[in-house]
Amino acid sequence: VQKTLPEPPVSEPRDHASIIDVANLAGVSPTTVSRALRGLKHVSPLTRARVEAAASELSYVASPAGSGLASGRTFSVGVVVPIVTRWFFAQVVAGAATVLREAGYDLLLYNLVDASGREQFFERMPLRRRVDAVLVVSLPLAGHEVSSLRDLGAPIVTVGSRDPAFPGVRIDDAEGTRQAIRHLVNLGHESVAMISALEDDDMGFAAAIDRRIAFREALPDATQNPHIVAGMWGLQGGQSAMAALLGGEKLPTAVFAEYDEMAFGAVTTLRKAGLRIPGDVSIVGFDNHELAVMADLTTVAQPVREQGEVAARLLLDGLSGASDPETDVVLPTHLVVRGSTAPARHPHGLRRGVGPAVASSP
Amino acid sequence: VQKTLPEPPVSEPRDHASIIDVANLAGVSPTTVSRALRGLKHVSPLTRARVEAAASELSYVASPAGSGLASGRTFSVGVVVPIVTRWFFAQVVAGAATVLREAGYDLLLYNLVDASGREQFFERMPLRRRVDAVLVVSLPLAGHEVSSLRDLGAPIVTVGSRDPAFPGVRIDDAEGTRQAIRHLVNLGHESVAMISALEDDDMGFAAAIDRRIAFREALPDATQNPHIVAGMWGLQGGQSAMAALLGGEKLPTAVFAEYDEMAFGAVTTLRKAGLRIPGDVSIVGFDNHELAVMADLTTVAQPVREQGEVAARLLLDGLSGASDPETDVVLPTHLVVRGSTAPARHPHGLRRGVGPAVASSP
DNA sequence: CTGAAAGCGCTTACAG
DNA sequence: CTGAAAGCGCTTACAG
Numbered sequence: 001v002q003k004t005l006p007e008p009p010v011s012e013p014r015d016h017a018s019i020i021d022v023a024n025l026a027g028v029s030p031t032t033v034s035r036a037l038r039g040l041k042h043v044s045p046l047t048r049a050r051v052e053a054a055a056s057e058l059s060y061v062a063s064p065a066g067s068g069l070a071s072g073r074t075f076s077v078g079v080v081v082p083i084v085t086r087w088f089f090a091q092v093v094a095g096a097a098t099v100l101r102e103a104g105y106d107l108l109l110y111n112l113v114d115a116s117g118r119e120q121f122f123e124r125m126p127l128r129r130r131v132d133a134v135l136v137v138s139l140p141l142a143g144h145e146v147s148s149l150r151d152l153g154a155p156i157v158t159v160g161s162r163d164p165a166f167p168g169v170r171i172d173d174a175e176g177t178r179q180a181i182r183h184l185v186n187l188g189h190e191s192v193a194m195i196s197a198l199e200d201d202d203m204g205f206a207a208a209i210d211r212r213i214a215f216r217e218a219l220p221d222a223t224q225n226p227h228i229v230a231g232m233w234g235l236q237g238g239q240s241a242m243a244a245l246l247g248g249e250k251l252p253t254a255v256f257a258e259y260d261e262m263a264f265g266a267v268t269t270l271r272k273a274g275l276r277i278p279g280d281v282s283i284v285g286f287d288n289h290e291l292a293v294m295a296d297l298t299t300v301a302q303p304v305r306e307q308g309e310v311a312a313r314l315l316l317d318g319l320s321g322a323s324d325p326e327t328d329v330v331l332p333t334h335l336v337v338r339g340s341t342a343p344a345r346h347p348h349g350l351r352r353g354v355g356p357a358v359a360s361s362p
Numbered sequence: 363v364q365k366t367l368p369e370p371p372v373s374e375p376r377d378h379a380s381i382i383d384v385a386n387l388a389g390v391s392p393t394t395v396s397r398a399l400r401g402l403k404h405v406s407p408l409t410r411a412r413v414e415a416a417a418s419e420l421s422y423v424a425s426p427a428g429s430g431l432a433s434g435r436t437f438s439v440g441v442v443v444p445i446v447t448r449w450f451f452a453q454v455v456a457g458a459a460t461v462l463r464e465a466g467y468d469l470l471l472y473n474l475v476d477a478s479g480r481e482q483f484f485e486r487m488p489l490r491r492r493v494d495a496v497l498v499v500s501l502p503l504a505g506h507e508v509s510s511l512r513d514l515g516a517p518i519v520t521v522g523s524r525d526p527a528f529p530g531v532r533i534d535d536a537e538g539t540r541q542a543i544r545h546l547v548n549l550g551h552e553s554v555a556m557i558s559a560l561e562d563d564d565m566g567f568a569a570a571i572d573r574r575i576a577f578r579e580a581l582p583d584a585t586q587n588p589h590i591v592a593g594m595w596g597l598q599g600g601q602s603a604m605a606a607l608l609g610g611e612k613l614p615t616a617v618f619a620e621y622d623e624m625a626f627g628a629v630t631t632l633r634k635a636g637l638r639i640p641g642d643v644s645i646v647g648f649d650n651h652e653l654a655v656m657a658d659l660t661t662v663a664q665p666v667r668e669q670g671e672v673a674a675r676l677l678l679d680g681l682s683g684a685s686d687p688e689t690d691v692v693l694p695t696h697l698v699v700r701g702s703t704a705p706a707r708h709p710h711g712l713r714r715g716v717g718p719a720v721a722s723s724p
Numbered sequence: 725c726t727g728a729a730a731g732c733g734c735t736t737a738c739a740g
Numbered sequence: 741c742t743g744a745a746a747g748c749g750c751t752t753a754c755a756g
Binding site for chain 1: 378421423425426427428430431436438441445446447449452453455456459460463468469470471472473475479486487488490491492513596597626627629630633652653655656657658667
């Protein structure tokens with residue numbers, strides 16, 4: 001008799017127990033194992049218990065490939081984000097992840113990063129037959145992108161877009177912007193700039209567009225020449241946009257940033273330039289980023305993680321056929337007033353004394 | 363003859379083209395289609411072109427379930443992170459995502475969130491037969507977790523852990539900590555506290571442990587009573603830890619934070635308390651978080667996204683059988699000096715000039 | 725409540 | 741260089 005050879009030292013693909021192993025151990029057919037383990041009706045409690053015991057003894061988990069092929073379901077969901085390292089997107093992903101996990105779905109993450117990644121994604125459509133549903137975050141979808149997604153034949157839900165093609169969750173960006181501008185106007189600011197990554201932005205939010213339009217409309221007097229400076233995105237975008245404003249003829253008394261990370265960039269540049277916030281310039285952001293409190297930043301708060309959660313639930317509804325494709329959930333925003341905004345100094349001479357709040361300068 | 367019923371109005375699972383459809387259109391066998399599309403050898407250029415044309419005409423993409431079942435490969439990789447919303451983890455994920463996408467792998471994200479999520483994950487092992495390889499980020503793995511992962515029979519790579527069970531990428535946390543402490547000591551600080559989320563932390567980094575130990579060892583004089591205050595994690599952890607220090611008998615002249623987000627919390631609390639940085643307290647963080655520049659924070663920089671990239675490459679090596687399981691890649695750290703640190707004020711009267719203190723360099 | 729049979733869409737040896 | 745056959749591990753009607 002030949003002796004058993006020693007096992008290879010490290011992990012080679014192990015043989016996992018199959019449904020047949022479980023069936024044999026439990027003394028039933030594979031069909032019954034399948035039914036019992038999926039919690040279907042019409043299995044006697046005794047049988048079910050026996051099957052479960054056998055499955056657990058063998059550490060059996062149904063092969064996703066096997067069941068996927070047979071059933072057409074993957075039990076996973078694709079989540080498409082522009083840039084997962086941006087705070088907003090990570091929050092949305094986390095919110096969705098929680099809900100999906102509870103429902104037993106895996107999360108396939110597609111991080112588009114830039115225009116070329118986006119193109120590749122929609123061309124190759126790696127989602128095809130890989131996912132049961134798709135969550136698309138913050139992308140204003142082009143026509144061919146909409147049809148690519150439609151062709152998936154799977155439920156699609158958007159976050160932060162208002163594309164009528166799919167159900168979605170979002171905030172009212174125009175209203176949020178108005179909340180910010182109203183605050184600045186009430187403080188007496190007459191020279192307000194907006195800094196935005198919009199122009200430069202292949203990955204542009206739908207939100208960015210709405211915020212810009214609302215910004216223009218919300219300023220009381222069109223002659224005040226709202227100033228939109230496009231930069232790169234994120235912190236660096238905010239820095240360079242603010243630098244551009246500093247290099248301009250007349251510094252605005254207040255700046256509205258498309259989102260908090262740009263506001264942070266503006267804060268950074270202002271501090272480096274030795275200017276005080278809000279003494280010299282007031283700043284309002286958008287999002288209520290976790291670190292807005294450190295920057296003492298006045299900002300328009302939106303529920304972020306919740307948008308991911310709600311969207312995931314809509315997706316699950318779609319999967320169970322219980323959804324209304326017309327759904328458009330709009331979550332509320334509110335202004336959080338912190339120390340980065342103060343009444344306007346009126347730069348044209350009339351210095352009405354206004355005690356700016358504490359500006360911590362390094 | 364019965365008339366065809368009208369199609370349902372919206373997206374029901376579409377029938378995707380199968381390999382047979384492509385084979386018929388191209389006038390070859392399914393076997394040849396399979397070979398041609400996967401770029402295998404032994405297909406004539408003409409045949410390959412014909413197959414590719416047919417596939418593209420039909421928008422054919424091989425069913426992952428079908429090929430997975432037949433080949434045993436999934437072309438996807440699991441990435442396990444404690445909390446994806448933390449800056450560090452999002453960066454690592456993004457780094458890995460880029461490399462994996464280039465190699466044609468999908469990324470399955472597992473966001474553990476808390477101890478219960480972690481437990482569930484290792485119990486259910488949703489990775490089983492779902493992924494070809496696994497990237498585990500920053501978790502110090504318990505024995506049973508190591509064996510769960512081993513049982514997957516798939517390549518495993520870690521980031522930010524130094525578990526000898528698997529190849530991995532990391533930094534030298536002890537050395538990074540020494541860089542920070544040396545800086546403070548050179549500035550004359552004799553009362554340095556460390557704030558850390560360690561004690562509280564079910565999701566604890568391996569890194570946190572190393573940093574704490576190194577902190578204790580790096581301080582030149584043991585009598586100086588290094589003060590470790592455990593708090594919650596993240597910004598709030600830093601806030602409450604700093605608040606605890608403020609409530610203590612003697613405020614340290616410098617604080618070393620386990621990582622930048624905790625440092626940000628400390629900064630926030632100090633500013634609210636009206637204390638100046640670095641005038642009253644110097645602060646050093648760890649990570650060089652994107653927003654450290656806004657906080658003007660001195661910090662130990664580590665390559666974060668790169669760790670994700672390198673780890674993903676190790677994984678791909680493992681998949682192609684080209685890897686050395688002993689691999690332990692250590693990436694360098696360096697101190698970035700900004701405005702949050704300054705020479706110590708000596709609170710106890712005896713103002714010895716800011717001398718270069720003697721550091722006990724290991 | 726339970727099971728035998730067919731089939732989901734691929735890939736893998738094996739032939740030629 | 742190409743193809744016919746078998747089989748990967750499940751689930752789904754269909755019977756009983």
